[in-house]
Amino acid sequence: MENEDFEKLLEEFVQKTKHSYELNDELADLLKSMNHILIKKHDYNIQLEAMTKSYHVNVSDDVVNFNVGGTFFSIYKSDLLKKIPKPFTNGNEVFGPNLFEGLLSGMVNVRYDKNNAIFINRDPKYFSYILNYLRMANTNEAFVYPSNSEDLTGLLKEAEYFKIEGLKQTEILNHFGDSLILNKKLAQELERICEFSSYDNWCMIYRGSLHGFSAKDFHQKCDGHDKTLTIVKTTQGYIFGGFTNLKWDSISYWQLDQGDFIDDFYNYYLVV
Numbered sequence: 001m002e003n004e005d006f007e008k009l010l011e012e013f014v015q016k017t018k019h020s021y022e023l024n025d026e027l028a029d030l031l032k033s034m035n036h037i038l039i040k041k042h043d044y045n046i047q048l049e050a051m052t053k054s055y056h057v058n059v060s061d062d063v064v065n066f067n068v069g070g071t072f073f074s075i076y077k078s079d080l081l082k083k084i085p086k087p088f089t090n091g092n093e094v095f096g097p098n099l100f101e102g103l104l105s106g107m108v109n110v111r112y113d114k115n116n117a118i119f120i121n122r123d124p125k126y127f128s129y130i131l132n133y134l135r136m137a138n139t140n141e142a143f144v145y146p147s148n149s150e151d152l153t154g155l156l157k158e159a160e161y162f163k164i165e166g167l168k169q170t171e172i173l174n175h176f177g178d179s180l181i182l183n184k185k186l187a188q189e190l191e192r193i194c195e196f197s198s199y200d201n202w203c204m205i206y207r208g209s210l211h212g213f214s215a216k217d218f219h220q221k222c223d224g225h226d227k228t229l230t231i232v233k234t235t236q237g238y239i240f241g242g243f244t245n246l247k248w249d250s251i252s253y254w255q256l257d258q259g260d261f262i263d264d265f266y267n268y269y270l271v272v
Contacts, residue, residue, distance in 0.1 A: 066127070067117040069123055071124035071127070073124075073127060073131060075131050077104065086166075098162055098165075099162045100134075130158055194229075205221050205225055206218060206221035225248055226245055229241060
């Protein structure tokens with residue numbers, strides 16, 4: 001019985017071997033095609049690895065997941081814990097801790113949802129802006145603020161809640177975005193000096209190049225308005241300005257305002 005089984009197996013082996021000989025050419029072509037595909041895949045993987053390295057992706061970073069009012073977000077822990085330098089300090093001073101640092105350190109009580117995401121009971125509308133600001137901080141990417149004032153106000157309220165001080169300070173550019181005098185650096189310096197609130201809504205009421213440079217032109221537009229900031233640029237390029245809580249008028253010679261100031265924003269000495 002064993003011999004018969006062996007003979008059958010041997011006969012089957014011989015037949016299949018003969019059949020494989022007939023397929024040698026087809027198998028060779030198939031192997032060549034497979035080898036070509038493997039080579040292309042290898043080259044693709046090398047290119048992909050090089051591209052990944054160029055973007056400085058650190059796959060060892062822990063990913064933090066948030067559930068904000070029912071909407072899910074993810075970000076690297078390293079982005080949440082970034083030390084962001086304050087403007088005009090040459091990197092020697094950084095903004096204070098934000099709420100995320102408290103959450104991740106255990107200093108703030110954390111609630112998790114059923115998916116083990118940190119639950120934050122807030123409207124998620126502006127949360128992606130918050131995360132994008134942290135992602136882009138200390139990079140060459142420019143953070144883009146909302147284009148309308150309502151969303152801008154909403155974002156600043158969220159920045160206040162999450163204690164993102166750098167986001168609030170940078171926003172001063174949007175307060176004076178229509179200025180023909182203040183560039184980014186001067187606007188940030190103005191915020192540092194004046195400590196204006198991020199929630200202040202500024203409105204341009206007078207521009208010399210538009211309304212005229214005479215005293216009459218100025219008072220026609222400014223009289224009756226209080227809490228005004230005036231920025232002046234001379235023909236020699238000096239930039240200075242002042243703030244007053246009092247209303248402008250064309251009658252009084254001068255008034256005393258304990259909360260006003262006048263300062264040079266460009267040349268770093270007091271103008272009186």
